[in-house]
Amino acid sequence: MKRKILIGIILLAPLLVLGLFAFSERWFYPQPFPVNWTTETFSRLLRDVRTLKAILDSLLLAFIVSLLSLIIGYPAARVIGTQEFPGKRWVWLAIFLPTVIPPLAIGMGLSILALQTGLAGTRFGIVLAHIVPTLPYTVFTLAGVFARYDENYEYQALALGASPARIFFTVTLRLLAPGLAVAGLFAFLISWSQYLLTLLVGGGRVLTLPVLLFSAVSGGNPTTISALSLLFLAPPVLVIAATARFLGENPNEIHERI
């Protein structure tokens, strides 16, 4: 019991620290805790057009990126998860490569590419840039799902005369739903917390929440920084709570991507 309370405190501590600063008002040194509390910082942020736009942009980008990653990655994941074929090792390596190369190197090259093709500062350019880190994770997560997938259900439906589209929607999608959800949510999370690629390709013209947060930290008002951080944390908290069961006991390299 004592141990559970201890773990609970450790888990909540970061959120508590952020909350302490975010809801404080004129908290001067050396008061150990805020004397006056206020929700003004939050309501100011939520009335601020720039912040609202940033939240909306971040959500939209992350949503499109995860959807595209699923669509593009699905066929490849299926092949890798269910088949043996010549050159599989090389294919695996090619998909693995972008997960190792630092986003810095990828982003700097992509920013020149974006300038040359007129995609700099556009949301489409940013989507393309985000896909580089999200697609490999989607493929690997889904390939793991497919490795445990029984294709015989599909053959059975086929034998019973179902059309390919019907098989896909009523058999495949339903069986794969949890795995697709986890892969999609991971992609969402990676895109949501992406700062560098957004900055390099967006050139400061598309302000997502991490971009706002980063410049707020350089500016240095602890109250605003904390409130922005809490807003930034809301989706990850929900995603991890929803996928905790799937994260399970295996160390997932997504730790290094967020």
Add this chain to the structure above:
Amino acid sequence: MNPSTRSTYLRLAPTLGVLTILLGASLLYGLAQSFGYLTIIGESELNLTAYQNLVSGEGTAGREFWVSLAFSLWISLTSTLLSAIGALFLATLLNHRPSRLDTFALNWNLVFPHLVWGVGVLLVFAQSGLLARWAGVLGIIETPAQFPVLVRDRFGIGIIFTYIGKEFPFLTLLILALLRTQSDGYLRIAENLGATRWQRFRLVTLPLVRPALISGSLLVFAYIFGAYEVPALLGVRYPRTLPVLALESFTNPDLHARAEGMAISLIIALIVLLIAGFARAKERTSE
């Protein structure tokens, strides 16, 4: 090529195509710029000036190259080592048998992106931060300036704190996952034979987890070595880590610094790839 093989490669095509085009174009443009190919100023002669500047420590960014390399190595090495030691300690403490709550707790820091974790370190350890305030109340210090500079300091302590907080749960999970696959027979035998806790750790646990811990640590090291956000947020102007130096030179109004910035970024990528490749190879041989 028979039809089924063809359909296999057709299905791989979208993923491989997208990744190859984006990565390939990015690499080509990067290489071109690092060789001095700057269309903005009409420079199209390829040269090795940027790389020569780095090696000889000249030029806008090159001057700082070796200092930054040393600083990056210091931060990555210290963070990785301390995280690995912490992970070993915690995994042993959990006695190889983590509860569901333990694993959830270790996965929990996924909720906090590196950026936010850095913000947390800033709020807690800065001279006007939470700890400084509490130290002031307890009468340990009188003014904020007496609190040691732990964030935005010359030694990168705040950066290292941030990385330890993020990476040591990951390495702990890695060790626990490995131990879970082993039966605890060795441990029980050692215990029956009268081995002390320390002996059990040194002679049973450590040899079991060493290969995985080393390859995991190499991956963590590679990640930290190439990461930009945390050192940019919690670092000082001098010394800067290599990624910070690379990006700031890349966006420098002085166009010649850009080639050097790009060259640094490619060198980082090469080092990271070598380390990660070595880690993977090690993982394979240990399997």
